Amino acid sequence: MRVAEVARLLSSTSIVLGLELQTPLDSAVSAPSPESNAPSYRSDLVSLHKSLVEISSVTYSENAVGNFLVDYLTARDFVSELQFLPSPNTSDSDSDGDGDGDGKPRFNVLAWPGPNRRPSPKVVVTSHIDTVPPHIPYSRDDNDEPNSETIIAGRGSVDAKASVAAQITAIFELLRAKSINPEDVLLLFVVGEERSGDGMQYFSDSLASLDPPSNLKAAIFGEPTEGKLACGHKGIIGCTITAYGKAGHSAYPWLGKSATEILMRGLVKVLDTDLGSSDRFGNTTVNVGLIEGGVALNVIPAVAVAKIAVRVAIGPESDGGKIVADRLEEVLKSVDDEAFGLSWTNGYGVVECACDVPGFETTTTNYGTDVANLKGNHTRYLYGPGSILVAHGASEAIKLKDLEAGVEGFKKIILHALREEAGEL
Secondary structure, eight states: OOHHHHHHHHHTOOOEEOOBOOOOOOOSOOOOOOGGGOOTTHHHHHHHHHHHHHSOOBTTOOHHHHHHHHHHHHHTTEEEEEEEOOOOOOGGGGGGTOTTOOSSOOEEEEEEEBSOSSOOOSEEEEEEOOBOSSOOOOEESOSSSOOTTOEEESTTTTTTHHHHHHHHHHHHHHHHTTOSOGGGEEEEEESOTTTTOHHHHHHHHHGGGOSSOOOOOEEEEEOOOTTOEEEEEOEEEEEEEEEEOBOEETTOGGGSBOHHHHHHHHHHHHHTSOOOEETTTEEOEEEEEEEEEOSOTTEEOSEEEEEEEEEEOOOOTTTHHHHHHHHHHHHHHHHOSSSEEEEEEEEEOOEEOOOOOTTOOEEEESSOOSGGGSOSSOEEEEEOSSOTTTTTSTTOEEEHHHHHHHHHHHHHHHHHHHHHHTTOO
8 A cells, every 4th residue: 555545544543782871962842843843853753763664573573673773772872781582482473474583582672871781760661663464665755854744654653663763762852851860761672562472571570680679660651542641451362262063974964063153153142242341441342363164165074263352341450351251151152062162362351551641632442562561560651653543554654743742742751750750740
């Protein structure tokens, strides 16, 4: 899909390295403005965003974009630390043609203003550097200098490299203005969010062994929220449903038992059942992502399999997923008490986030994030530029004015989080 089509769609959618920061100081918070007074960071923001989007970083192949970020940040006198992950279990990736990645080491990128090499930050500013497949090349609709209406397209241009670029720029701007103490903030860019969340889970597990101990008070997660501050998002559970029947000749169906028929009846009943709803998050929804079964059209199938994703609209966060899973299992048993086998993954209920920062519209989202994967008693914020409605598709793109608004939004949230922690609010 080319830029003209993207424009139409957008219009309808609401190892340690580095030393200390030596960049000249400038003003901290300035709203994106008319072209005659564009933000001073526009050129740097566009360039950074372009470099990120140009690098393919489909999940399990994040090495190149991680190395780019390390080089970019250390060249600007940040300290960077690479947090290497074990080789992932990618056995489920073959079903969608994504392969097992590029085989190169995978790592989270931690970065902070120098020169302290053992920070204990109060606020973590984080997003993910992996994307869904396939890689879509970077493109822009302007021929000369970018302006506020410039449309930037490509895989990750929204989800979530827009947040990565805006977060880095926001931190740079706040440091230039001396609006924050360098030791109070940490940039964290993780791998694997689009699959299992293994990057954030690994970072979360590492907090217990930090020296000095973690002093985390708030985490700001970057995801496309259309520039609104999210009060939370739905939970999710994944399920593989296997239906077992009895093979036989298709001319005599009463002598066998069709696994595909049982599976279809079960799935239809699941789709027609209210599995749980709430005023804030709406209805629990089910996506039947994959169905397979049988060996030939004239053979009664003995086995059929479906894989589903359930977006959970009820809490609590720790148990909401299990509540919905139990309800779904009862629905299937009502169709056939013996035919179904279920295997569950990634279960949690609705995720609540703080949304009391002045100056923001608020929303809730239906998609999952890494918020639940970072454990601890810290305040959680969810925010970012761009629309989820164009993410993961051929039309993924963002307007420059929304990317710049994201910089200003992240600045406000960071300052709010630090002031709240200091007892100034």
